[in-house]
Amino acid sequence: MENEAVSKNFIEQIIDKDLAEGSCKEVVTRFPPEPNGYLHIGHAKSILLNYGLAKAYGGHFNMRFDDTNPTKEKEEFVDSIISDVKWLGAKWEGEVLFASGYFQQMYEGAVKLIKKGKAYVCDLTPEQIREYRGTLTEPGKNSPYRDRSVEENLELFENMKNGMYEDGAKVLRAKIDMASPNINMRDPIIYRVAHIAHHRTGDDWCIYPMYDFAHPIEDAIEGITHSICTLEFEDHRPLYDWVVRELEYDNPPKQIEFAKLYLNNVVTGKRYIKKLVEDGIVDGWDDPRLVSIAALRRRGFTPESIKMFVDLVGVTKSQGAVEYPMLEYCIREDLKLKVKRMMAVLDPVKVIIDNYPEGQVEYMEVPNNQENPELGSRMVPFTREHYIEREDFMEEPPKKYFRLFPGNEVRLMNAYFVTCVDYKKDENGKVTEIHCTYDPATKGGNFTERKVKGTIHWVSATEGVKVTSRLYENIIDEEKGVYNEDGSLNLNPNSLTVVEECFVEPELAKASKEEKFQFVRNGYFCADMKDSEEGKPVFNRIVSLKSSFKL
Numbered sequence: 001m002e003n004e005a006v007s008k009n010f011i012e013q014i015i016d017k018d019l020a021e022g023s024c025k026e027v028v029t030r031f032p033p034e035p036n037g038y039l040h041i042g043h044a045k046s047i048l049l050n051y052g053l054a055k056a057y058g059g060h061f062n063m064r065f066d067d068t069n070p071t072k073e074k075e076e077f078v079d080s081i082i083s084d085v086k087w088l089g090a091k092w093e094g095e096v097l098f099a100s101g102y103f104q105q106m107y108e109g110a111v112k113l114i115k116k117g118k119a120y121v122c123d124l125t126p127e128q129i130r131e132y133r134g135t136l137t138e139p140g141k142n143s144p145y146r147d148r149s150v151e152e153n154l155e156l157f158e159n160m161k162n163g164m165y166e167d168g169a170k171v172l173r174a175k176i177d178m179a180s181p182n183i184n185m186r187d188p189i190i191y192r193v194a195h196i197a198h199h200r201t202g203d204d205w206c207i208y209p210m211y212d213f214a215h216p217i218e219d220a221i222e223g224i225t226h227s228i229c230t231l232e233f234e235d236h237r238p239l240y241d242w243v244v245r246e247l248e249y250d251n252p253p254k255q256i257e258f259a260k261l262y263l264n265n266v267v268t269g270k271r272y273i274k275k276l277v278e279d280g281i282v283d284g285w286d287d288p289r290l291v292s293i294a295a296l297r298r299r300g301f302t303p304e305s306i307k308m309f310v311d312l313v314g315v316t317k318s319q320g321a322v323e324y325p326m327l328e329y330c331i332r333e334d335l336k337l338k339v340k341r342m343m344a345v346l347d348p349v350k351v352i353i354d355n356y357p358e359g360q361v362e363y364m365e366v367p368n369n370q371e372n373p374e375l376g377s378r379m380v381p382f383t384r385e386h387y388i389e390r391e392d393f394m395e396e397p398p399k400k401y402f403r404l405f406p407g408n409e410v411r412l413m414n415a416y417f418v419t420c421v422d423y424k425k426d427e428n429g430k431v432t433e434i435h436c437t438y439d440p441a442t443k444g445g446n447f448t449e450r451k452v453k454g455t456i457h458w459v460s461a462t463e464g465v466k467v468t469s470r471l472y473e474n475i476i477d478e479e480k481g482v483y484n485e486d487g488s489l490n491l492n493p494n495s496l497t498v499v500e501e502c503f504v505e506p507e508l509a510k511a512s513k514e515e516k517f518q519f520v521r522n523g524y525f526c527a528d529m530k531d532s533e534e535g536k537p538v539f540n541r542i543v544s545l546k547s548s549f550k551l
């Protein structure tokens with residue numbers, strides 16, 4: 001990590017070279033999502049990489065929707081994507097751009113290719129086209145329509161545009177090389193007929209360009225210098241280069257591929273998330289158990305933590321998956337000094353301090369974050385009755401248990417030393433209340449004349465507030481792996497625990513939506529942005545405090 005500042009990733013090295021050679025004057029990048037779903041953590045990597053490069057090199061970054069396939073695209077996704085990209089902190093130049101805004105130029109590009117004898121209208125059926133394409137080991141064969149004249153092609157393409165053919169009846173193909181070892185170069189389809197309304201252009205078009213033809217044009221029109229995409233497009237690069245060359249763009253963009261971000265044992269695929277949503281297993285695309293950007297935000301992850309994570313993962317050309325605990329590490333690091341450390345009891349059992357005056361409320365001054373004095377302090381009410389965590393009391397403690405048990409003295413965090421004198425159980429043997437006495441001389445908890453080994457947190461039973469908290473585990477049963485043999489997901493039945501009886505300090509009841517805290521000993525929590533109400537927050541546990549990841 002120490003070398004991070006000096007050792008540049010392979011994309012930065014390419015850019016440095018292009019700038020030095022003068023083939024690039026100003027770095028221009030883009031994020032080109034297709035509006036057909038919500039963005040996930042993998043997209044965050046692409047966004048922050050593209051935006052980060054533009055920023056680092058003093059260039060600019062475009063936000064452009066790759067909306068050339070109207071069958072799957074929706075305005076709802078456009079809105080969610082814009083909001084996610086903004087939230088991540090990526091700033092684009094000018095307006096949000098749409099590939100569909102370039103349909104006319106793409107059409108003109110196709111006509112130009114036809115005129116150069118580089119494209120033809122083909123009447124083969126989709127099955128025949130597949131058959132003629134050949135295989136990895138065998139060359140393809142030429143379509144019988146390959147040698148149509150320029151005039152005929154122009155007329156037929158015009159007819160395609162004018163809606164004279166059914167969907168699939170004719171396509172426009174680039175005339176490249178049916179014997180190319182790269183199947184993408186075997187006369188790829190560049191335009192198809194599809195009588196479908198588009199979410200932005202409505203019924204203006206009934207022909208739509210294919211991705212491999214459209215994308216380089218979009219990049220070229222916008223003056224993108226480095227068109228960064230993921231590895232699966234590596235074999236498409238010759239076609240990308242062919243398109244910008246044949247359309248004679250000045251300073252054509254350069255495609256660069258990097259490895260996608262994958263998280264082990266985490267569901268990222270749109271198809272699977274969609275199914276979880278449709279089957280009602282999760283509460284929408286932003287369910288805090290998912291890793292869509294909206295879900296991470298709702299869970300309580302910050303843009304800074306996601307950036308830290310993406311930076312830690314780095315940019316490479318070799319595919320690999322990283323562990324989810326690394327993302328957890330990043331949010332802990334980010335929140336460590338930023339948020340207040342408060343007391344909340346998730347599994348309450350009552351403690352009564354027998355020698356404390358009934359009805360008395362004493363306010364203890366508590367630092368908000370011991371490691372960051374800038375966060376100040378707050379007053380926490382102390383009373384005769386409290387809640388502590390059930391696991392902080394044992395009737396018969398094992399060795400090395402230093403918390404509360406009969407006869408033992410512990411520190412109530414920031415308050416007093418208390419000694420357990422008695423406890424009561426119900427008919428099932430469940431402890432219902434614990435009786436203690438306190439020592440007034442130990443106020444504040446910093447008393448040094450006597451040592452206690454255990455410090456436990458507490459919430460006043462009469463001044464504290466009852467809220468709902470939600471604890472999460474991976475939605476996948478990690479022991480069994482992500483997928484079953486039939487391709488379905490191995491779900492963890494315990495991925496969500498709703499704690500209805502969570503007692504918190506009064507100040508926590510005032511939490512605003514998305515406000516984050518450490519609940520001491522219990523983890524980092526965030527007030528849910530959807531389910532919280534004024535004075536009645538619902539907390540999501542972002543992450544516990546224990547880490548299995550080490551840097």
Ligand code: ATP
Pocket residue numbers: 031032033034035041042043045046228229230259260261262268269270
């Ligand atoms: P998915 O295949 O996961 O549904 P996608 O390819 O459909 O994603 P697009 O909207 O086409 O999503 O992607 C927008 C950009 O995000 C593309 O440049 C794509 O390469 C990049 N991207 C998608 N998934 C990842 C990932 N896991 N890691 C890094 N970049 C990604």
Ligand code: MG
Pocket residue numbers: 034
């Ligand atoms: Mg895609």
